[in-house]
Amino acid sequence: MACALDYLTIGVEEDFKRDPAMPSGTIYTVQGESITVTIPFITDSPRTLQLSFQDVTILHQERKILNEVSGTVSPGEVLAIMGPSGSGKTTLLDCLSGQRHIDSGAIFLNREPLSKKWRRKICYVLQEEIFFSGLTLRETVWYTALLRLPEKMPKSQKITLVDGILEALDLTFCQHTKFGDYMNRGLSGGEKKRANIACELLTNPLLMLLDEPTSGLDSHSAISLMKVLKRYALQELKTVVITVHQPSSQMFHMFDKLLLLYNGDMAYFGEVNSIYRYFEDIGVVIEPHYNPAEFVLEQLKSHPDVREKLFIAARESHGNFLNRNCIACSNHKKNGFNNNKMIQNDSAGLAIEKSGRQHDALINDIINNYYKDQQQHVDHHVVMNQSPCEEATEQLWCGGDSQSNFSSLSSDSHSCDWLDYPTRFCAQFCVLSNRNFKEAKSRMLSKLNWFQTVGLALMAGAIWFNIPRTEEYLHDLQGWMFFSQTYWMLFALFGALNSFPSEREVINKERRSGSYRLSAYYLAKMFGELPLVVTLPTVYLTISYPMLGCSSLKLFSLMLIFLLLNTIVAQSVGFFIGACCMDMNVSITLSALYTLATQLFGGYLTTRIPEYLNWIRYTSMIHYAYQNMQILEFREGRPIECSYPSSYEVCKNNATAFISYKEILKAQNSTSPLWVNTLVLMMFFLVFRGLGYAVLRYIRCPKT
Ligand SMILES: Nc1ncnc2c1ncn2[C@@H]1O[C@H](COP(=O)(O)OP(=O)(O)OP(=O)(O)O)[C@@H](O)[C@H]1O
Numbered sequence: 001m002a003c004a005l006d007y008l009t010i011g012v013e014e015d016f017k018r019d020p021a022m023p024s025g026t027i028y029t030v031q032g033e034s035i036t037v038t039i040p041f042i043t044d045s046p047r048t049l050q051l052s053f054q055d056v057t058i059l060h061q062e063r064k065i066l067n068e069v070s071g072t073v074s075p076g077e078v079l080a081i082m083g084p085s086g087s088g089k090t091t092l093l094d095c096l097s098g099q100r101h102i103d104s105g106a107i108f109l110n111r112e113p114l115s116k117k118w119r120r121k122i123c124y125v126l127q128e129e130i131f132f133s134g135l136t137l138r139e140t141v142w143y144t145a146l147l148r149l150p151e152k153m154p155k156s157q158k159i160t161l162v163d164g165i166l167e168a169l170d171l172t173f174c175q176h177t178k179f180g181d182y183m184n185r186g187l188s189g190g191e192k193k194r195a196n197i198a199c200e201l202l203t204n205p206l207l208m209l210l211d212e213p214t215s216g217l218d219s220h221s222a223i224s225l226m227k228v229l230k231r232y233a234l235q236e237l238k239t240v241v242i243t244v245h246q247p248s249s250q251m252f253h254m255f256d257k258l259l260l261l262y263n264g265d266m267a268y269f270g271e272v273n274s275i276y277r278y279f280e281d282i283g284v285v286i287e288p289h290y291n292p293a294e295f296v297l298e299q300l301k302s303h304p305d306v307r308e309k310l311f312i313a314a315r316e317s318h319g320n321f322l323n324r325n326c327i328a329c330s331n332h333k334k335n336g337f338n339n340n341k342m343i344q345n346d347s348a349g350l351a352i353e354k355s356g357r358q359h360d361a362l363i364n365d366i367i368n369n370y371y372k373d374q375q376q377h378v379d380h381h382v383v384m385n386q387s388p389c390e391e392a393t394e395q396l397w398c399g400g401d402s403q404s405n406f407s408s409l410s411s412d413s414h415s416c417d418w419l420d421y422p423t424r425f426c427a428q429f430c431v432l433s434n435r436n437f438k439e440a441k442s443r444m445l446s447k448l449n450w451f452q453t454v455g456l457a458l459m460a461g462a463i464w465f466n467i468p469r470t471e472e473y474l475h476d477l478q479g480w481m482f483f484s485q486t487y488w489m490l491f492a493l494f495g496a497l498n499s500f501p502s503e504r505e506v507i508n509k510e511r512r513s514g515s516y517r518l519s520a521y522y523l524a525k526m527f528g529e530l531p532l533v534v535t536l537p538t539v540y541l542t543i544s545y546p547m548l549g550c551s552s553l554k555l556f557s558l559m560l561i562f563l564l565l566n567t568i569v570a571q572s573v574g575f576f577i578g579a580c581c582m583d584m585n586v587s588i589t590l591s592a593l594y595t596l597a598t599q600l601f602g603g604y605l606t607t608r609i610p611e612y613l614n615w616i617r618y619t620s621m622i623h624y625a626y627q628n629m630q631i632l633e634f635r636e637g638r639p640i641e642c643s644y645p646s647s648y649e650v651c652k653n654n655a656t657a658f659i660s661y662k663e664i665l666k667a668q669n670s671t672s673p674l675w676v677n678t679l680v681l682m683m684f685f686l687v688f689r690g691l692g693y694a695v696l697r698y699i700r701c702p703k704t
Contacts, residue, residue, distance in 0.1 A: 048075035048237045049109055049121060049206035056095055056105035058088070064264050065091050068105065068315075071259045071269045075206075075237040078230055078254065080244050080272075082293060083261035084301055089243035090127065092261070093209045096241065097124040099512070109207070123205035123513065127212050129192035130505040131179045132439045137187060137195050138175040139438065141166065144199040146431045147515045151423045165201050168228055169194045170221075190217045194225065201232070203422075203513070208232075210242040219248055226254050249291040260310070262300050267310040270317075282309040421516060428520035429527075436528030444495065444532040450539075457540040460484065461547025469549075471643035471651065471659060480548060481629045482604060486622055488537045488563060489570035490595060495533075496574025497587045499525070500696065504582060511701070522693050533571055534564045555636040562632060562678075566625035569681050572688035573621065579695040598622055603668070621684050624677040627665065631674045634661035 052072040058065040066088045073079035081089045094100035096107060098114050107114040109121070131140055145158045166172050171194055179195075180186020187195065193213055200208065210229070214222035233240045244251070258275060260268035268278060275296065276286050284306055286295050299306045421428065464480045467473050500507075507521060541560050550556055574591065581587035598620030603609055617623045634640060639658035642651030648667070650657050665671060 047206065049118075049239050050074045050111070051096065051207055051239055051241065052108045052111075053092075053096060054106050054108075056092065056107065057103050058091055058095065058100070058264070059103045066095070066102075066261075066264045067266070069259070069261065069264075069266045070105075071257070071266075073239050073241055073257055075239050076234055077256040078226075078233050078240045078242065079257040079259060080242055080247070080252075080255040081259045081261060082244050082247070082297070083267075084297060085245070086263070087261040088264040089261060090211050091264075092259075093124065093211050093241065093243060097122055097209050099124065121206040123200035123203060123208050125196050125200050125208070125210040125213060126509070127215075128505075129179075129189075129196050130509050131192070131195070132435075132503075132506060133179045133181040133184070133186065134439050134442050135435070136176050136178050137171060137191070138162070138166070139435075140179070140195065141175075141198050141202065143431060143435045144515075145202050146423075147428065147510070148203045148422050148513070151427050161202065165198045169198050169201075170224060171195060171198060190221055193217065197225070197229075204236075205238070207239045208241070210240070212243050212245065214242075214247070214251070215245060222248070223251055223254075226251050230254050244293075246297060247293045249293070252291070252293045260296065260300065260314075262307060262311075265311050266314045267300055267307065268296075268314055278313065282306065282313055421514065423516070425517060425520050428516040429524050432516065432521050432524030433528035436525050437532065440529050440532055444529065445535060449536060453536045453540050454543065456487070457543035460540075461544040464544075464548050466547070466549045469638040470641045471646055471648065474640055474659075474664070477548075477633070478630065480544075481633060482626055484540070484544070485563060485566050485625050485629055486599070488540070488567045489622060489625060491536075492533060492567045492571040493574035493577075493591055493595065494588070496571045497578040497581075497591060498584060499575060500579045500700070501582045501584060501587075504700070518697055519693070522696065526689070529571075530568075533567060537563050537567050550637065552636065555632065558632050558636060559629065562625070562628050565678070565681060566621070566628075569621050569625070569685045569688075572685050572692065576688040576692040576695065579692045579700060582700065595622070602626075621681060623670075624672075624680045624684075627670050627672065628674055628677045628681075630665060631661055631677075634659075634664050640664070 050072065054070045055068040056066055056070070057068055069088070069092060071079065081092060083089055091100065095102050096114075098107075098116070098118070109118050112118075135143070141162050142158075145162050149158055149161070163172075166175055171191060174187060174191055177191075178184070178186040179192065193216065197210065197213060208229070213229070214225055217225065229240050229242070232238055247255075253272065255272045257270065258268060258272045259266065268275060270278065275292065279286050279296070279299075284299060286292050300310065423431075460480060460483065464476065467477055467480070469477070510516065511518060511521075538560060541556070541563055545556055545559065550559070573594075577587045577591050577594075581590065598616065599605065599622060601609055601613055601616035602620055602623045603617060604626075642648065642654070642657050642659060644651075646652060648659050648663055650659060650663060662671075
């Protein structure tokens with residue numbers, strides 16, 4: 001929806017002053033010198049966004065990846081950044097989205113320097129499609145809607161919105177297809193690209209930056225997509241910037257503005273239709289039967305003399321690009337105005353026309369003062385009047401009559417507060433837990449894992465079947481305990497290693513767009529995956545333990561609780577190592593080193609551990625977990641009868657006696673009670689979960 005605008009005419013002289021009698025930000029004293037400036041007065045919150053960038057330069061080891069690139073694009077316009085491969089198109093989009101630091105130059109959004117506060121108003125659709133491969137297209141868009149649309153927006157409206165966007169992007173027919181990966185094919189490349197755009201459109205950004213949205217699409221799909229974007233820009237007065245390699249003639253004429261890059265240098269910036277004139281001015285005529293995009297790129301690549309002329313022409317003209325290219329001026333020309341005193345602007349841009357001598361510094365002062373006042377006014381409006389609910393509902397543009405839809409919805413009494421995030425913590429937690437569960441289910445409870453678990457449980461049950469509880473078989477029984485708890489701890493630890501690296505891109509993308517809190521994601525990951533983590537160990541114990549001769553329900557339940565605790569503790573260590581390393585090979589090596597070293601120094605495989613290395617066993621979670629299992633089995637289970645000959649004192653005095661759990665553990669030099677071991681395990685859990693969070697929060701945070 002367009003802002004409602006009034007027009008102010010500002011006359012200036014060297015020492016212009018604001019009229020103190022007038023309300024803030026509305027008027028300046030008119031002294032009628034030789035400069036007249038007309039500025040639109042924004043009477044509504046900023047629902048439009050003008051992007052300007054000037055002299056943007058990026059250096060990489062002395063090489064200029066971008067060299068003083070400038071341009072501007074206004075609401076309702078589509079700017080295409082075109083150039084051969086490696087010319088710097090993606091780099092420029094990275095800069096415009098705030099994801100890449102610029103070495104010199106400036107980027108302005110509504111005349112304000114690009115800052116974090118604008119992040120949620122900008123969407124950046126990357127070239128790569130970053131999604132969870134196990135989720136379907138609809139699930140992905142739906143979760144995005146739940147996370148990024150205001151909580152108080154009714155579910156039915158969210159569904160309408162999702163349906164509308166899927167339909168507009170021609171994705172309805174494949175909405176239940178999974179994204180897939182290189183192993184399991186899913187959506188096609190073009191469908192993934194459109195899905196990417198669908199997720200971003202949901203949030204109704206003011207500025208859309210799209211990196212090669214049409215590459216890999218057939219010409220019909222590419223044109224359809226461009227039509228959608230063009231309609232979006234026009235109907236909702238959104239600002240759209242896309243990069244393209246070599247558009248078709250039809251698509252080329254759908255752009256409003258064009259920025260031509262070659263090896264980081266600007267060869268042209270201006271209105272698409274003006275390119276014919278521009279080339280004529282340097283002595284090159286674009287043949288009418290040629291695709292202009294193709295022709296222009298061909299000239300740029302193959303004719304160094306033309307290229308040089310283009311660079312010179314671009315350099316000459318970009319000094320006052322703002323004046324030349326702002327929408328106000330173009331509208332002014334279109335509307336046939338030719339009044340030196342006033343330019344009318346129908347958007348949130350700024351129009352300046354000068355007659356007589358130049359007053360650049362003065363004009364800058366006016367602009368700065370004006371926008372300072374205006375921004376205060378706008379900020380106030382944003383806080384007071386524009387809720388995220390309103391913004392989100394604007395998107396029904398794709399359902400047809402956007403204005404009427406918007407009007408009806410924006411008058412809706414959504415009373416969302418102005419929040420940092422579109423949804424509250426608990427809503428984020430619920431949605432992310434649900435998504436995590438769905439996403440991880442197929443991975444963690446795969447057929448292969450079921451097969452492995454049931455197979456191992458039956459094997460263990462068969463090997464240790466109905467094992468006698470006598471001293472003679474004590475070591476065998478301990479073997480089952482050691483095997484079972486070590487296996488499940490390692491299974492959980494190694495399973496968790498890949499958890500963050502595989503999700504990193506998706507999470508970073510979502511964190512950059514400010515969809516949710518990291519803490520909500522982290523907690524949701526723990527809780528969402530909890531039922532999945534405990535399922536297989538439960539199945540294993542349920543099959544194998546009764547086969548060993550456990551007939552007490554109490555003992556079985558206790559054993560299960562502690563086995564699951566051990567598994568969750570090990571998973572925390574895996575999360576931490578995975579978050580630290582991000583590289584699978586490194587994390588596997590580190591984990592293997594840690595777990596094997598602690599087993600070795602635990603004295604389970606050899607008793608010849610040097611005295612001064614004895615302490616290492618206490619850093620092993622396996623040590624505490626194993627002690628606990630023994631305490632439970634030997635205290636709560638059937639008593640262990642003495643055998644002959646015996647190594648226990650109690651048996652030497654009385655051959656029919658039983659060996660208590662304390663004596664068994666004492667023989668292993670382990671005397672800590674159940675509660676101490678459990679406490680240490682809980683400490684492992686808390687410390688590693690906390691460290692994992694800290695790593696993601698402070699070390700693995702996405703670059704902005
Ligand atoms: N971080 C970086 N380190 C080194 N070189 C870089 C870096 N980022 C970009 N470049 C270089 O800058 C140039 C422009 O890269 P960019 O990805 O912006 O090109 P592009 O026009 O988007 O190319 P394509 O159309 O092939 O995607 C390339 O030569 C690239 O190798």
